[in-house]
Amino acid sequence: MRVLVAIPHFYQATADSSHAYSDGRFPELRKQAIRSVFSAWRFAYATHQSVLNIEKRRYERIEAKVTELALFAITTGGNHLLDAEFCRGCSINHVEVTLEDARMMGFQAHRIFAEHARRFDLFVYSEDDLLPRDPAFLDKQLWFAETFGYRRVLLPNRYEWNMQGPAPKTFIDGDLVSRLTDPWWQKLPDERFLQARVLGRPVAFERTRNPHSGFHVFTQEQLRYAMGQPYWGDEDVSFVSPLESTAALTLLKSFAVYKGYGRDMDFLEVEHLDKRYSALGRNA
Structure with a gap:
């Protein structure tokens, strides 16, 4: 499996936390979070592992499922927490771009995807504070596309750990007002629910009312389809804000977007390394 990962990353020392790209609170915590995200992609998915053979008293190599991983960090204005030594250690391709609004960096990720469209099997876009912990995360993406077809995309549900929240684990992307998604449902009609058996039990997916x-993740087939549409690269920011648009709008225009539903929300999930949404109305 060949994978390209593009992560827009921004840090600026400001108390404004209205968007992930402008949250300058807690610089050391932010630095740790950023490093854990890049390290996870480099070492948890794309590096060989080892097993201790107790009988033979030696370590033995286990080959990684990901045979090639290209890891890109996209920054602007020098506002980031990445140093050269860390980038070398994680083999990060650091791309600095000039932008008036840092929330537009996601469009640069799509340009990187297009430049490598024939080289990789999966193309991953991730904000800089999202950590996948499931070793089968990428396999599930391929499985969903193979099972339900390339015109359907599966997104992870984001969650936060917060012992002072409404529950220790809170999924933070509930339904948006329907007027934000109804136009796309009308343009691309599809099933409201999908179901398949996974590991001997039924798993349900819902066409999501919150596509952010x-x-x-695009498969190669999905990326090439999206690139062939007239709106590819139009930098449309009409969905909520530039931040949400870069992550969701190209998907809405091209695909029916699903997430795990109900008790299956954790089928594909990603941890948000923050507590801001699980602490709304509470002390974090």
Whole structure:
């Protein structure tokens, strides 16, 4: 499996936390979070592992499922928490772009995808504070596309850990007002629910009323389809804000977007390394 991961990353020392790209609170925590995200992609998915053979008293190599991983960090204005040594250690391709609005960096990720469209099997877009912990995360993306077809996309549900929240684990992307998604449902009609058996039990997926996860994955077939549409690269920011538009709008224009539903919300999930949404109306 060959994978390209593009992560827009922005840090600026400001108390404004209205968007992930402008949250300058807690610089050390932010730095740790950013490094854990890049390290996870480099070492949890794309590096060989080892097993301790107790009988033979030696370590033995286990080959990684991901045979090639290209990891890109997209920054602007020098506002980031990445140093050269860390980038070398994680083999990060650091791309600095000039933008008036940092929330537009996601469109640069799509340009990187297009430049490598024939080289990789999966193309991952992720905001810089989202951490996948499931070793089968990428396999599930391929499985969903193979099972339900390339015109349907599966997004992860974001969650936060917060012992002072409404529950220790809170999924943070509930339904938006229907007027935001109804136009896309009308243009691309599809099933409201999908179901398949996974590991011997039924798993349900819902066409989501909140297509923003700060994250998406294209298969090569899906990317090439999206690139062939007249709106590819139009930098349309009409969905909520530039931040949400870069993550979700290209998907809405091209695909029926699903997420795990109900008790299956954790089928595909990604951790948001923050507590801001699970602490709404509470002390974090």
